[in-house]
Every structure is written in structure tokens, then in C-alpha cells.
Amino acid sequence: xNRPAVLARAAEDLCxxxxxxxxxxRSLLLTGVECPGVEALAEQLQVALRSAGKDVALxxxxxxSEFVPEPLLDVxxxxxxxxxxxxxxxxxxxxxxxxxxxxxxxxxxxxxxVLVVRDQRTxxxxxxxxxxxxxxxxxxxxGAVLVEEDI
Amino acid sequence: xxxxxxxxxVARRWPILAILAAATLLLAFVPAAQAxxxxxxxxxxxxxxxxxxxPATPSSTSPLTDAEDAARLLASDLTEVAGSRLMAVLVAxxxxxxxxxxxxxxxxxxxxxATAAGSTLTLTVSNRNRMVALVGxxxxxxxxxxxxxxxxxxxxxxxxxxxxxxxxxxxxxAARPILTDVVLRLILGLLVTFGVAVAWDYLxxxxxxxQEIARLVGVPILARVGR
Numbered sequence: 001x002n003r004p005a006v007l008a009r010a011a012e013d014l015c016x017x018x019x020x021x022x023x024x025x026r027s028l029l030l031t032g033v034e035c036p037g038v039e040a041l042a043e044q045l046q047v048a049l050r051s052a053g054k055d056v057a058l059x060x061x062x063x064x065s066e067f068v069p070e071p072l073l074d075v076x077x078x079x080x081x082x083x084x085x086x087x088x089x090x091x092x093x094x095x096x097x098x099x100x101x102x103x104x105x106x107x108x109x110x111x112x113x114v115l116v117v118r119d120q121r122t123x124x125x126x127x128x129x130x131x132x133x134x135x136x137x138x139x140x141x142x143g144a145v146l147v148e149e150d151i
Numbered sequence: 152x153x154x155x156x157x158x159x160x161v162a163r164r165w166p167i168l169a170i171l172a173a174a175t176l177l178l179a180f181v182p183a184a185q186a187x188x189x190x191x192x193x194x195x196x197x198x199x200x201x202x203x204x205x206p207a208t209p210s211s212t213s214p215l216t217d218a219e220d221a222a223r224l225l226a227s228d229l230t231e232v233a234g235s236r237l238m239a240v241l242v243a244x245x246x247x248x249x250x251x252x253x254x255x256x257x258x259x260x261x262x263x264x265a266t267a268a269g270s271t272l273t274l275t276v277s278n279r280n281r282m283v284a285l286v287g288x289x290x291x292x293x294x295x296x297x298x299x300x301x302x303x304x305x306x307x308x309x310x311x312x313x314x315x316x317x318x319x320x321x322x323x324x325a326a327r328p329i330l331t332d333v334v335l336r337l338i339l340g341l342l343v344t345f346g347v348a349v350a351w352d353y354l355x356x357x358x359x360x361x362q363e364i365a366r367l368v369g370v371p372i373l374a375r376v377g378r
Contacts, residue, residue, distance in 0.1 A: 006377055013374035021373070041376065114373060117364060120163055123356050124367055131368040141370045146361055149377030 004044075007037075007151055011044030014114070014145060015052060022142055026086035027110040029139070031095040031103050033130045035118035037151035042094045049090060057089035059106075061096050073102060079109040086111075098130040107134050112142040119148045163359070164348045171347055175340025179333050 018025065030045070032038040042058060049056045059065045059082075063073030067085060072093075075081045085091050093110055095103035107113060113134050117127060134141055161168065358364055361372040 010374045010376040017371075017373035021371070037376075115368075115370070117358060120357050120359055122358050124358050124363070125356060127358055127364065127367055131370070141368070143371045143373035144361075144364055144368075145374045145376060146364065146372050147376040151376055 003151060006149070007040055007044045008047070010145065011041060011048040014041075014045055015048035017143065019052070022112060025090075025111050025142070027082050027091040027093070027112075028142065029093045029095060029103070029106045029110045029113040030116060030145075031098045031106070031113060031130075032116045033098050033118075034122040034126050035116045035147050036096075037147065038096055038116045039094050040151060041116060041145065042092055046092060049092075055089045057085050057091045059091060059093040061094050061102055063093075063102070073105055078105050082109045098133060099126070103133075104137065107137040107139040110139060112140045114142050115144045117144050117146055119146055159359070160348075160352055164352055167351055168344060168348050171344035172341070175337065175344055179336035179340055 018028070030038055030042045039061060042060075046056045046058045057065060057067045059072055063071035063075075063078075065072060065085075067089070068075075068081070072078060072081055082091055082093070091110070093106045095106050097103065098107075098115065115127070115130055115134075131141060358367065361375075364370070364372060
């Protein structure tokens with residue numbers, strides 16, 4: 001199976017899982033834990049959610065989004081900005097790595113986070129630190145996506 | 152570890168297993184490519200000894216009346232000496248003096264022949280622990296002949312002169328059995344390969360599978376990418 005098909009299938013599974021587990025969630029952070037390919041997965045998730053009839057606002061790494069004129073990370077009150085956007089859309093924010101500078105403000109501003117973990121690559125210590133960081137910033141952990149091959 | 156565990160281990164560590172196994176095969180078969188590389192040596196040398204009756208010895212008191220008889224007697228005496236363990240001790244001692252650690256003199260053959268001109272002592276000495284140049288072997292044999300002179304000269308009655316007039320040597324490479332080397336290297340290499348891979352796996356702190364993630368952080372796996 002090629003890479004887009006693999007990602008699309010995983011995104012569909014993630015979409016279903018989110019609708020079942022957290023049907024009322026309005027803002028979500030998708031962040032990698034020593035795992036590349038998070039942005040591609042988020043794009044596929046956006047497609048899957050739109051296919052399910054949801055309005056989705058994707059906030060790319062750095063806070064860039066087609067829905068706001070300036071990067072959201074530059075906005076003084078990020079939490080309020082995301083909450084406002086979440087009033088009309090399901091906000092999916094992307095932070096490439098949970099240890100990166102994007103992740104902190106995003107974790108503090110969204111309702112829940114999904115960790116993208118690379119099987120046999122992500123170090124256990126990094127995963128535990130990521131979970132601790134999310135919890136310390138008051139972000140609920142929705143679950144994890146296990147990446148078993150390069151994306 | 153279960154079968155699934157081992158298959159998972161191989162799936163995870165196949166790159167290191169493949170690299171080390173390839174290195175093992177390479178190292179194991181390098182000796183086969185060098186089949187004629189000398190390992191140790193087998194040297195054959197001949198020591199010619201001429202004997203002259205002592206002019207001071209009255210012929211009436213000596214049973215040796217001609218050179219041929221003297222040579223035969225010397226040959227007999229040399230055989231006796233060379234056939235004893237003394238020769239092996241001498242060889243080992245000499246090798247030690249020349250820096251060979253724990254010399255192993257595995258073969259020591261000798262034969263003698265006597266003519267009117269003198270006796271010829273033929274020695275074959277093998278040492279698989281070290282390869283020495285032909286010159287070294289010749290020097291070694293000469294040294295041995297010197298020892299022999301001192302020993303036999305005192306044992307042969309009626310002789311005042313015992314002279315080594317020549318030493319010749321030939322070196323034949325004594326290669327170790329190649330198959331043994333290859334098999335030993337293969338076994339050792341594969342053991343090392345397996346050990347390194349297991350140690351690598353043991354020391355690797357990466358997460359493996361959804362169960363470990365659930366155990367570590369207590370969150371569910373919402374989706375999988377791949378497989």
C-alpha cells in the first residue's frame with residue numbers, strides 16, 4: 001500500500017475513534033513524539049473529518065492557518081483565538097514535535113492532544129516526558145497514533 | 152521469549168543482524184582465500200659433522216682406527232641424543248631465547264647417516280606457533296648443531312675434534328587446517344552477532360507496540376499507520 005493510502009486509512013480510523021471517544025471535542029493538537037509525518041497525517045485527518053461532514057480548521061506548524069491572517073502562535077491570547085475558531089470549526093493544530101517550541105502554547109490552548117508515536121523509534125523516556133508536559137499544561141490526552149512504518 | 156517475541160526481535164534488529172552476519176561470513180572465509188598463508192613452519196636441516204681422531208690419543212688405546220668407524224659411532228651417539236627428549240628441550244629453549252612465547256615443538260624427527268668423511272644429522276623441526284624466515288631457521292639449526300657439538304663431543308670417547316661444517320635448512324609453510332578455522336570463526340562470529348543484537352535490543356529504550364504505550368502512559372491507541 002502506498003504512503004497516501006496508508007495515511008488516509010489511518011486518518012479514517014482516527015476520525016472514527018475521535019467521534020466515538022470524544023464526540024464533543026472542538027480543538028485538538030496532533031503532535032509527534034520523535035516521529036515525523038505528523039503534518040501529513042493531520043491533512044488526511046482533515047480530509048476524513050470533512051468527509052464526515054465536519055468543518056475543520058487546520059492550524060499548521062508555526063500557527064499558520066487559512067482561517068486567520070497571522071500565525072496563531074503570534075497572537076497574544078492564543079487560547080481565546082483557538083476557542084473562537086472552535087466555535088465554528090473543529091480545530092486541529094499541528095506541532096511537529098511535542099518537545100518543540102510550538103507544542104507548549106498549543107498544548108495549553110487546546111482541549112485535548114493526540115500523540116503520534118513511532119514504533120521502535122520513539123524513546124520511552126520521551127513519551128513519558130511528553131505526557132507529563134501535556135498534563136502539566138492542563139491538556140487532556142485523548143490517545144496516541146502508533147506509526148509502524150515511515151510516513 | 153515466545154516465538155512471536157523472537158520474530159519481533161529479528162524484525163526489529165535485522166539490520167544489525169545482517170551487517171554482523173555479513174562481517175562474520177567475510178572474516179570466516181578470509182582464511183580460505185589465504186589458504187597458502189604460512190602459519191608456523193616446518194624446517195628441515197642437515198648438520199654435517201667431520202670427526203678427526205685426537206693426535207694425542209695413542210691408537211692402541213682407542214678402539215676407533217678409522218674415520219668411518221668413528222663416524223658410525225658418532226652417528227649412533229647422535230641418534231641416541233637426538234632421539235631423547237633432550238633435543239626437544241633444546242629446541243624449545245632456543246626458541247624461547249629468540250623471543251618465541253611458549254614454543255610448541257610439535258614434530259622432531261631425526262636421522263643420521265655416516266660416511267668416511269663424517270656424519271650427517273638430518274633434523275626436522277616444526278613449530279606451528281610462529282613463522283620465521285629461512286635465515287632464522289638456519290641460524291636456529293646452526294645453534295642446535297652447536298649444542299650437539301658440546302653434548303656429543305664429551306660423549307664420544309677417543310675423539311678430540313667435533314666440527315660442524317655446514318648447516319642447510321628449508322622452510323615449508325605449515326598451514327593450519329582451513330576448515331577448522333572457518334568453522335570456528337563462523338561459530339564465534341555468529342555468537343558475537345547474536346549477542347550484540349540481543350544486547351542492543353535490551354539496551355534500546357524505544358517503545359514497542361501499543362501494549363507498551365498503554366503501559367507507559369495509559370492512553371489508548373486510536374489508529375495505526377502501516378501494516
